[in-house]
Amino acid sequence: MAEDLASLVSTPRRISLLALLEDGPKSVQEITRLVPHMPLSIIVYDLEQMRARGIVVKRNGKYFITDKGSELLRKIPSEFNDMLRGLSTFYKMLNVISLRSAWVYLYYINPLILLAISTPLVLLGALMSWIANVKLVLLFPYAGPALPWYVSVISLAIYIMVDYIVSYRLKPMIIHLRELANVMVSLVPISVSVSLMSLLYYFTTHVTEQVLVPFYIISYLAPIMSLTILATLTALDTGVPFEHTAITYLAILYIPSSIAYLTVASL
Numbered sequence: 001m002a003e004d005l006a007s008l009v010s011t012p013r014r015i016s017l018l019a020l021l022e023d024g025p026k027s028v029q030e031i032t033r034l035v036p037h038m039p040l041s042i043i044v045y046d047l048e049q050m051r052a053r054g055i056v057v058k059r060n061g062k063y064f065i066t067d068k069g070s071e072l073l074r075k076i077p078s079e080f081n082d083m084l085r086g087l088s089t090f091y092k093m094l095n096v097i098s099l100r101s102a103w104v105y106l107y108y109i110n111p112l113i114l115l116a117i118s119t120p121l122v123l124l125g126a127l128m129s130w131i132a133n134v135k136l137v138l139l140f141p142y143a144g145p146a147l148p149w150y151v152s153v154i155s156l157a158i159y160i161m162v163d164y165i166v167s168y169r170l171k172p173m174i175i176h177l178r179e180l181a182n183v184m185v186s187l188v189p190i191s192v193s194v195s196l197m198s199l200l201y202y203f204t205t206h207v208t209e210q211v212l213v214p215f216y217i218i219s220y221l222a223p224i225m226s227l228t229i230l231a232t233l234t235a236l237d238t239g240v241p242f243e244h245t246a247i248t249y250l251a252i253l254y255i256p257s258s259i260a261y262l263t264v265a266s267l
Contacts, residue, residue: 231246
């Protein structure tokens with residue numbers, strides 16, 4: 001029992017899976033919809049590892065928590081459970097603001113559906129930004145006059161190149177069309193942010209700071225939503241935990257983008 005408890009505490013995602021099963025038996029597909037940040041391969045692996053230890057059982061395609069599993073859950077320190085509840089709340093918030101559950105559902109049906117939905121939205125955002133002279137500084141929309149139009153093209157090229165490099169490092173065998181679908185759907189929040197900023201500057205002659213505040217908030221949240229979607233789809237493709245891919249994209253893309261944007265905005 002002590003060894004099983006140590007195994008659970010050292011792998012917190014298994015505690016999350018057990019907590020889901022405590023609410024009732026579930027199939028792998030149901031669990032995947034509830035925790036879209038966790039790759040399918042990881043979910044199946046963890047469930048089968050716990051099944052081998054007698055923590056869960058599988059009947060009629062669904063996993064059930066055993067008495068042993070329930071007892072282990074009760075023995076987990078309350079501080080650890082509080083931390084997991086906090087993480088669960090954080091993930092639920094990410095799911096809502098980035099529509100991750102919907103993207104993951106479409107991903108499992110057919111990744112090309114994602115490409116078909118996202119491409120027109122991204123192209124529309126690019127067209128509107130060109131008309132309104134709003135540029136993309138890596139991940140952030142910028143409406144100042146200091147930058148040429150091709151900065152947006154360079155920013156998109158860097159975004160796509162970084163994603164391919166990260167994906168290749170995590171899993172050398174890349175399915176290029178699927179990777180393109182991942183990139184395009186992850187660009188949807190940024191495209192929406194750019195479109196809103198473009199509409200504001202195109203139809204408003206005098207923009208006050210009070211008017212800009214909500215647009216600034218959206219422009220800072222949109223890249224986080226985009227990278228959340230990209231990290232989720234990359235995790236599903238590679239089997240690497242979502243937390244690892246998210247931290248990688250935040251470090252390589254979000255932080256440098258924030259620095260570049262703030263530098264340009266201060267000119």
